[in-house]
Amino acid sequence: MIRECIDGVLLYRFEGLSGVEGLAHAVLTRIGGVSQPPYATLNLGHTVGDDLVAVEENHRRALGVLGLASRRVVSPHQVHGARVGIVGQAHLCAVQPATDALVTGMPGVPLLMRFADCAPLLLFDPVRRVVGMAHAGWRGFVAGVVTATVRTMTERLGCAPSDLWAGIGPTIGPCCYAVEPDVATTVEAACPPGADVVRSVNGQLYLDLPAAVQAQLRAAGVEQIEQTKMCTACRVDEFFSYRAEHGRTGRFGIVMGMAE
Numbered sequence: 001m002i003r004e005c006i007d008g009v010l011l012y013r014f015e016g017l018s019g020v021e022g023l024a025h026a027v028l029t030r031i032g033g034v035s036q037p038p039y040a041t042l043n044l045g046h047t048v049g050d051d052l053v054a055v056e057e058n059h060r061r062a063l064g065v066l067g068l069a070s071r072r073v074v075s076p077h078q079v080h081g082a083r084v085g086i087v088g089q090a091h092l093c094a095v096q097p098a099t100d101a102l103v104t105g106m107p108g109v110p111l112l113m114r115f116a117d118c119a120p121l122l123l124f125d126p127v128r129r130v131v132g133m134a135h136a137g138w139r140g141f142v143a144g145v146v147t148a149t150v151r152t153m154t155e156r157l158g159c160a161p162s163d164l165w166a167g168i169g170p171t172i173g174p175c176c177y178a179v180e181p182d183v184a185t186t187v188e189a190a191c192p193p194g195a196d197v198v199r200s201v202n203g204q205l206y207l208d209l210p211a212a213v214q215a216q217l218r219a220a221g222v223e224q225i226e227q228t229k230m231c232t233a234c235r236v237d238e239f240f241s242y243r244a245e246h247g248r249t250g251r252f253g254i255v256m257g258m259a260e
Contacts (some may be wrong), residue, residue, distance in 0.1 A: 001027070001228050006065040008032045009042065010238065014167045016226045017124065023131070024110065025122065025256040026066055027169050027228070029238045033058035035250060043240070043250025044114050050250060063112075066255060073112040073255070076102060078135045080118075082143035084152040087111070101134035101149040105157050110257030116240040117232050119213050120169030120254050121146060123222075125159040131256050136213055138183060142190045146213055150220040161221030169254055170239050173231030174199055174208035177243070181205060187212055192219040 001012040009032030017025055033042030034057050039050040042058050060070040074091045076099035084101040085091075088109055096102065102111045103123075111133045113120065118137035124130070134140075134149045153159040179187075184198045184205045191197055195215035199206045214225055233244035240249045 001230070005032075007061070009061055009065045011065070012170075012228070014122070014226055014228075016165055016167060016224070017122075020124070020126065022107070022129075022259045023124065023256075024066055024068075024259060026254070027120070028062050028253040028255070030240050030250060030252055031238060032061060034061075038245060038248045039250040042252065044112075044253040045116075045251030048250055049248070062253060063255070066110075068110055068255070073110045073257075074102060074104070075112040075114070076100065076135075078113065080135075080137050080139040080143070082140060082145040082148045084134075084145075084148050086152065086156060100136075100140050100145050101132065101152070103130065103132035103149065103153050103157065104257070105130040107258040108260035110255055112253055112255050114251035114253050115169070115171070115232075116242040116249055116251050117172040119171040119209050121149065121213060122167040122169065122254065122256055123149060123153060124165045124256075125153065125157075125163050126165070127163045128157060128159050129258055130157050130159055131258060133254065133256055136209070138179070138187055138207065138209065141209070141212055141216070142186055144190075146216040147220050150217070150222060162223060164222045165224045165226070166217050166222050167226045168210050168213055168228065170228050170230040170232050170235070170252075171209055172233045172241065172243060173210065173229075174206045175231055176233035177207045177209060178204050179207045183207065191215045
């Protein structure tokens with residue numbers, strides 16, 4: 001990934017999207033905001049207990065370095081489900097209820113989603129100029145949010161799976177994601193046959209969530225996949241981690257959209 005610091009806001013960009021004309025995207029971090037611990041500093045989550053004035057200032061700073069107005073985005077209320085929203089200009093400045101993926105073929109409609117361990121999935125079709133983003137924790141993954149997002153882009157917006165580029169953003173890695181046997185079994189059942197997504201270390205099971213997302217993408221026909229290979233639980237210096245920080249933490253944002 002490409003690491004940048006703009007006006008004190010630390011962010012990353014996917015190499016596979018660099019140089020794509022008219023496409024704006026950024027994986028924001030926790031650095032560059034005004035929130036106090038345990039939300040320090042660039043928390044974009046409104047519902048985690050942080051001071052809302054600070055959260056609004058964080059949005060202004062984070063989106064400002066991308067040349068966006070703080071409210072001229074589309075974002076969802078994420079519930080670990082598989083609902084995909086197709087959005088356009090009419091959805092700007094609004095929160096989409098009970099939604100864990102957004103797609104748009106409209107320019108000037110930036111998508112914003114928030115994360116703290118769950119896998120961020122970004123999708124881009126350079127032929128149709130369609131973008132998508134999904135929030136894939138293990139529950140959403142099992143519910144089918146990955147395949148539902150690809151299916152929505154292909155069936156509703158005319159994309160071809162072979163044209164799609166996919167990026168898997170910073171998420172908790174198999175080094176830190178200890179799970180119970182029932183979770184491991186449920187996730188394995190949602191994967192294509194032969195997917196290696198669970199590891200056993202000294203009797204403890206660990207889930208490889210990025211590998212599970214990648215396996216579902218490949219089963220859906222997506223061939224171009226870029227992984228950040230950055231574990232949020234290992235990197236709490238730059239990212240929020242719900243698990244590593246015992247639930248009291250913020251949310252980092254990811255933004256993606258086509259310019260007008």
